[in-house]
Amino acid sequence: MQNHLESNVIRRVMVGTDRSETADQAVHWAAGFADRYDAELFVVQVVVPQYPSATEFGEAEQTRAAADNNELAHFARQVAGDRGHARVVIDADPALAIVRAAEQEAVDVLVVGNFGMAGRKEFLLGNIPNRISHSAHCTVIIVNTAHSTGEHASDSVRAHLSNDTSPFEPPLVARATHIAAVMAKHGLTELFGQSNEPDMSIRRQRAKGLRAALEELGPIFSKLGQMLSTRPDLLPVEYIEELALLQSRVPPMTESEVVRVSEQELGVPWEDVFKSIDPKPLAAGTIAQVHRATLESGDLVVVKVQRPTARADIEQDLALLEVFAEKVGKRPALNQVIDMEAVFKHLSTSLYRELDFRQEADNIGRMQAVLADYDRLAVPRVHRDLSTSRLLVMEEIQGIPIKQAPAGPERIQAARQLLESYYKQIIVDGFFHADPHPGNLMWWKDCIYFLDFGMVGEVGADLREHLLLMLMALWQEDAGFLTDVTLMMTSAVNTSDLDVASFQREIGEVMAKYRTASLAEMQIGPLLQEMSAVSLRHGVPLPASLTLATKALAQVQLATAELDPALDPYDVAGKYLMRLMVKRMGTALNPKTFVYQSQKLKVRVLRVVEAVENLVGVRPGGPKLVVNFRANSLEDIVRHTGRRLTLGLIAAASVLTSGLTATSTVVAEWVPITFGVVAGLLTLGLVIDLLRGR
Secondary structure: OHHHHHOOOOOEEEEEEOOOHHHHHHHHHHHHHHHHHOOEEEEEEEEOOOOOOOOHHHHHHHHHHHHHHHHHHHHHHHHHHHHEEEEEEEOOOHHHHHHHHHHHOOOOEEEEEOOOOOOOOHHHHOOHHHHHHHHOOOEEEEEOHHHHOOOOHHHHHHHHHOOOOOOOOOOHHHHHHHHHHHHHHOOHHHHHHOOOOOOHHHHHHHHHHHHHHHHHHOHHHHHHHHHHOOOOOOOOHHHHHHHOOOOOOOOOOOHHHHHHHHHHHHOOOHHHOEEEEOOOOOEEOOOEEEEEEEEOOOOEEEEEEEOOOHHHHHHHHHHHHHHHHHHHOOOHHHHOOOOHHHHHHHHHHHHHHHHOHHHHHHHHHHHHHHOOOOOOEEOOOEOHHHOOOOEEEEEOOOOEEHHHOOOOHHHHHHHHHHHHHHHHHHHHHOEEEOOOOHHHEEEEOOEEEEOOOOOEEEOOHHHHHHHHHHHHHHHHOOHHHHHHHHHHHOOOOOOOOOOHHHHHHHHHHHHHHHHOOOHHHOOHHHHHHHHHHHHHHOOOOOOHHHHHHHHHHHHHHHHHHHHOOOOOHHHHHHHHHHHHHHHHHHHHOOHHHHHHHHHHHHHHHHHHHHHHHHHHOOOOOOOOOOOEOOOOEHHHHHHHHHHHHHHHHHHHHHHHHHHHHHOOOOOOOHHHHHHHHHHHHHHHHHHHHHHHOO
């Protein structure tokens, strides 16, 4: 660097300052540098305007700037003598103002300090050295002013960013002691030490104590409580209701922290990627913070930046929770209230998933495919080349809350599509946005945009089939069949101590309550939530994924009710189910699918026949059931029953195949006729066999 500078004539040197102590260190360095080359020294200070220049306050700012110019000129002469000059500029962008000033004064070398440029907007001031080095047309020297003041760089940064930031994380033992003290303070030792209290008022009081303790323990524990509020299968209803009131009081990240994390993830100075970043966060959460920004291409985006200590904080508290679960989770009294093993597993899985923003990007891509058939629903575009595990860059949705959507056919169409899409998400795709509250649904370009994919849910194939049957039972108002399906979903069909009649009666009452409600109150989501509560009371809780799905469906129906109060959710569900069943029948009539399903049916029928033959002892070497009675031969009865069952199954299969092939346009006419004749002959044979056995 020195050889390069000495090979050129250096007549003018400029240095930027905001008159802070560390910035003045850069001025003294620049003065010494200018003196070495006998060059002129220009000290420039940029004042960021707070008010428009035409206003009274703006004029006052200009008056103060003139006074600052006199003071700065005096300071420049102190450090550089007659070669010192001063210049105060009023500009909203200090970096570009310094570059323009350097060009106007035709300076040869521009000096800036890497600290001491603190100002109103860290996104503009904190990265002035990087921005100037990319924009200036002269030589730029960045002076490390931290060492000039005798501070270690990291200590200087810490002191500059926040006076109340602790220089070290509390030890694990100290954190554990603090948690125990807070729990004792709020009376949670009673919760963990006594049996399940039958008095609802006492349970409510303890639930409030748990909520207060989680709020006092900080953002991470508040996040844990919010997650638990979505799991009524893990906690009693009193605790669920209290935890739903939890609020994360999280202080926003400093702007320099946002820049630091962004540059660590991007691998380049943030201004190489972003033209600007709004210093005011859109949202500040436990794990991340969101800002508006503009890319160098001009695209408007939002940037989700993970807190620097998020992973360490979560891992520390999860480690303590794991120890706690091992120590007290096996107590019978506690297990009556909380399933600690399930709680810890759910929390750790959910939190680690949220720490990886790449999963959220994948969720957005997956949801885009799910919503491809709906022209009134959309998701933001993700800039994957700029997104990492700790940084997510997405298209900015410049819309309005959905309740402010203008009246018109687009709004009505969007309401129906939004509700129908949730039936599709849950029943067909098994993947759904699990937090569709109004803040996560925006109206833009005549579409509803889904935001925030940190929380999604998945439903397995078997559960989706059961849920389809459940919705059909609701549609047809069949309480008996709805009870059967509910018990199938909970794998509790053979529960000996379950009062099935009482369970069915309560399910029927819930169904009747909602089916006779007014149109505005006719919501399937809340109905399913009440059914879940009934199941919990009877000791047959619905699967966790369905619990989350019903909550999401309840939220989305509230949103659709605001968009279109006249929308009948049962009508939407019924018509969608009919289209879905017709589509499935069409798929079944596909020749390839038909051949495959017929082979599956053939294998299953053969297995039934083999099972019956093994049971009655026809097959050699197989297990035999031999029971001797003096009056009747059980072996003959079983053999006859097996034969009749086989005839009935094959006849039923033939009838079904005949019906399916009769509606197809790609199958020859003789095929359904042949299957019909076979079905008739088998049915006739079964009737004759029954008459002979009487």
